[in-house]
Amino acid sequence: MAESSRILNHIPRVHATAAPESRPYEPICAVFRRYLHGQSLKFTPERAMILDAVLRKDSLFDAERLVDDLKALGHRVSRATAYRTLTHLQDAGIVKQVFLDNKQSYYEVVAGRQTHDYLICVATGKVIEFSSEKVRRLREEICREHGFEPLSHQLQIYGVSPEGRKKSE
Amino acid sequence: MAESSRILNHIPRVHATAAPESRPYEPICAVFRRYLHGQSLKFTPERAMILDAVLRKDSLFDAERLVDDLKALGHRVSRATAYRTLTHLQDAGIVKQVFLDNKQSYYEVVAGRQTHDYLICVATGKVIEFSSEKVRRLREEICREHGFEPLSHQLQIYGVSPEGRKKSE
DNA sequence: CTGATTGCAAACACTTTGCAGCAGA
DNA sequence: TCTGCTGCAAAGTGTTTGCAATCAG
Numbered sequence: 001m002a003e004s005s006r007i008l009n010h011i012p013r014v015h016a017t018a019a020p021e022s023r024p025y026e027p028i029c030a031v032f033r034r035y036l037h038g039q040s041l042k043f044t045p046e047r048a049m050i051l052d053a054v055l056r057k058d059s060l061f062d063a064e065r066l067v068d069d070l071k072a073l074g075h076r077v078s079r080a081t082a083y084r085t086l087t088h089l090q091d092a093g094i095v096k097q098v099f100l101d102n103k104q105s106y107y108e109v110v111a112g113r114q115t116h117d118y119l120i121c122v123a124t125g126k127v128i129e130f131s132s133e134k135v136r137r138l139r140e141e142i143c144r145e146h147g148f149e150p151l152s153h154q155l156q157i158y159g160v161s162p163e164g165r166k167k168s169e
Numbered sequence: 170m171a172e173s174s175r176i177l178n179h180i181p182r183v184h185a186t187a188a189p190e191s192r193p194y195e196p197i198c199a200v201f202r203r204y205l206h207g208q209s210l211k212f213t214p215e216r217a218m219i220l221d222a223v224l225r226k227d228s229l230f231d232a233e234r235l236v237d238d239l240k241a242l243g244h245r246v247s248r249a250t251a252y253r254t255l256t257h258l259q260d261a262g263i264v265k266q267v268f269l270d271n272k273q274s275y276y277e278v279v280a281g282r283q284t285h286d287y288l289i290c291v292a293t294g295k296v297i298e299f300s301s302e303k304v305r306r307l308r309e310e311i312c313r314e315h316g317f318e319p320l321s322h323q324l325q326i327y328g329v330s331p332e333g334r335k336k337s338e
Numbered sequence: 339c340t341g342a343t344t345g346c347a348a349a350c351a352c353t354t355t356g357c358a359g360c361a362g363a
Numbered sequence: 364t365c366t367g368c369t370g371c372a373a374a375g376t377g378t379t380t381g382c383a384a385t386c387a388g
Contacts, residue, residue, distance in 0.1 A: 006228050008294040012270040014327040042362050042367060059175050063352080078370045083353065099268035101181040102378080104352055119317050125177040128315060135311075138303055139326055146297060148288050150328040157308055158183040159319040211342060211387050232377080247345045252378065271353080273377055 013087065014152045015096045015110060028055060028094060028111045035092035049075045050085045054095060059129055060106045060118075098154055100127070117155035123164025182256065183321045184265045184279060197224060197263060197280045204261035218244045219254045223264060228298055229275045229287075267323055269296070286324035292333025 032051055033043050053069045054061075061069075063082050070077050086107060089095040094111040100120065108116060108129075116129040135155055143150045201220055202212050222238045223230075230238075232251050239246050255276060258264040263280040269289065277285060277298075285298040304324055312319045 006296055008269060008289065008296055009231070010270045010272040011291055011294040012289070012327065014291050040367080044362070044368060046369070062178065076370095079352095080354080080371080081369060084368085097271065099271060100177060101179045102266065102268060102274040103179040105271040117311075119311070119315055120177065120181070121317075122180055122183050122320065125180040127175055127177055128317075130311070130315070132307075132311065134307055138301075138307055141303070142286075142288070142299070142301065143326060143328060146288055146299070147331045148290075148297075148326065148328045149334065150326055151291065152328070153324065153326040155322065155324045157312060157317065157319055157322040158181065159312060159317045159321070162316045165318065209342080213343065213387070215344070245345095248377095249346080249379080250344060253343085 012099075013090055013097065015090045015093050031111065032089070032092055032094060036088070039091075041088065046077050046081050047085050047088070049073075050077060050082060051089065051094070054086075054089065054107075054109060057109060060098065060100075060108050060127060062104055062106050064104075066107075096152060100156060115152075118157070119161070120156055120158050121161035121164040122158050123160050123167055126161060126163070128161070181268075182259055182266065184259045184262050200280065201258070201261055201263060205257070208260075210257065215246050215250050216254050216257070218242075219246060219251060220258065220263075223255075223258060223276075223278060226278060229267065229269075229277050229296060231273055231275050233273075235276075265321060269325060284321075287326070288330070289325055289327050290330035290333040291327050292329050292336055295330060295332070297330070 029048070029051060032047070035041075036043050036047070049070060050066070053066055053073065053075075056069070057066075063079065063086065066086075067077060067079055067082050070082075086095060086097075090097060094109065095107045096110045096115065098106040098108060098118075100106055100118065114131040116131050117135055119128040119130065120126075121128075135153075139150055139153050142148075198217070198220060201216075204210075205212050205216070218239060219235070222235055222242065222244075225238070226235075232248065232255065235255075236246060236248055236251050239251075255264060255266075259266060261280075263278065264276045265279045265284065267275040267277060267287075269275055269287065283300040285300050286304055288297040288299065289295075290297075304322075308319055308322050311317075
């Protein structure tokens with residue numbers, strides 16, 4: 001089944017399987033504080049504001065959009081801090097980075113939510129997010145076959161949506 | 170099942186489903202020539218050399234590696250031409266672009282071969298390529314549910330391989 | 339011949355990083 | 364107080380693009 005292999009130039013950072021010792025229903029903010037404390041990192045106002053803005057997202061977002069959201073809420077946060085915090089949020093198992101194109105990274109919240117996979121219309125650019133138990137089961141099966149311990153996955157299907165089909169006629 | 174949607178900032182280019190009117194067993198070089206001709210593009214020595222180098226790859230590669238391979242074969246091709254040609258090869262349905270991390274793009278040959286999905290070890294950076302009929306069937310099923318016409322897909326599972334587990338102990 | 343192609347270098351866009359001043363714990 | 368944090372601007376990096384010379388058809 002496996003056919004060949006190589007080494008990646010850049011190992012992508014992957015969010016934790018689940019916040020390590022997270023209790024059910026624990027506020028995500030508390031999860032983050034605990035994570036930061038465990039790493040001798042500090043819970044700053046900037047990090048609190050970013051986490052807040054992140055948790056308001058109910059679908060894919062990028063760093064730019066996050067900074068804009070914060071600006072709209074009256075908070076001024078530098079891009080650098082946004083990127084740095086997104087990294088911590090990933091390490092804390094709160095957000096996941098998604099690679100949909102070669103231009104930039106996207107993020108989605110995973111803590112306390114189901115992760116998504118994506119249908120991307122190449123005619124309209126529209127992204128449909130869906131969550132599938134079958135995908136999760138297949139991922140387990142594939143990993144079992146290869147002795148792999150899964151942490152995260154990404155599935156994107158590129159194609160043409162019903163609207164895209166109309167548009168291109 | 171679908172939960173929310175948004176529009177992508179950059180619509181990724183996706184290789185054609187299959188070389189449009191490709192005949193079985195037709196040499197890939199002929200497919201490319203036919204594609205170029207159809208687009209009023211020219212078959213240049215650079216494009217021939219790049220296609221040749223691409224077809225020698227049996228697993229994931231990146232643009233840099235491609236240029237290095239060509240250099241090793243004694244051919245001098247600029248990065249710009251390599252990128253431009255990879256785009257044409259994608260449009261011709263010969264290669265597919267893969268997004269594994271936020272640093273760069275990877276490519277794999279798809280013409281006349283099975284496409285792959287990837288298991289990526291976050292401990293070692295090793296990439297295991299595999300081909301799964303179950304993944305292809307699931308993709309069809311998901312597209313049917315959403316009225317989507319699939320062109321391409323990408324599945325990456327990030328986790329820890331057996332060797333990675335040993336290493337981190 | 340004529341429009342497409344090439345290589346070069348500059349431009350681009352997203353992301354990361356060095357640094358000086360600031361501030362949680 | 365002692366680290367870690369922030370914003371800024373500069374650096375970094377893969378990829379794209381403008382342009383003049385060149386070449387395929």
